[in-house]
Amino acid sequence: MAEFVRICSQAEIPAPGMVKEFQVNGRALCVGNVDGAVCVLDGTCPHEGGPLGEGSIEGGKVMCPWHAISFDVKTGSAEGEPDLKVEVYEAKVESGELRAKL
Ligand code: FES
Numbered sequence: 492m493a494e495f496v497r498i499c500s501q502a503e504i505p506a507p508g509m510v511k512e513f514q515v516n517g518r519a520l521c522v523g524n525v526d527g528a529v530c531v532l533d534g535t536c537p538h539e540g541g542p543l544g545e546g547s548i549e550g551g552k553v554m555c556p557w558h559a560i561s562f563d564v565k566t567g568s569a570e571g572e573p574d575l576k577v578e579v580y581e582a583k584v585e586s587g588e589l590r591a592k593l
Pocket of ligand 1: 556557560
């Protein structure tokens with residue numbers, strides 16, 4: 492069953508408009524900050540495996556650095572690519588840590 496696990500300390504959360512990659516339990520996750528709202532997505536782009544955590548926030552979405560496909564941070568849907576989707580995890584900041592339900 493999915494449980495909340497620690498992703499990083501609150502201080503390590505990227506600044507508004509930024510993304511960062513974290514390795515948790517052997518998998519890459521992308522943490523994004525959209526105007527103060529923190530999101531946690533799978534860090535591997537479903538297109539060709541690009542590192543979403545090394546991408547950017549564009550128009551409120553996470554943009555992959557390889558071919559610039561953007562992903563909705565709530566649904567994981569790819570803009571203009573109906574067959575592509577990335578997993579989005581429920582996240583919360585608690586006791587000075589960012590946690591996500593993995
Ligand atoms: S690998 Fe991410 S857009 Fe192509």
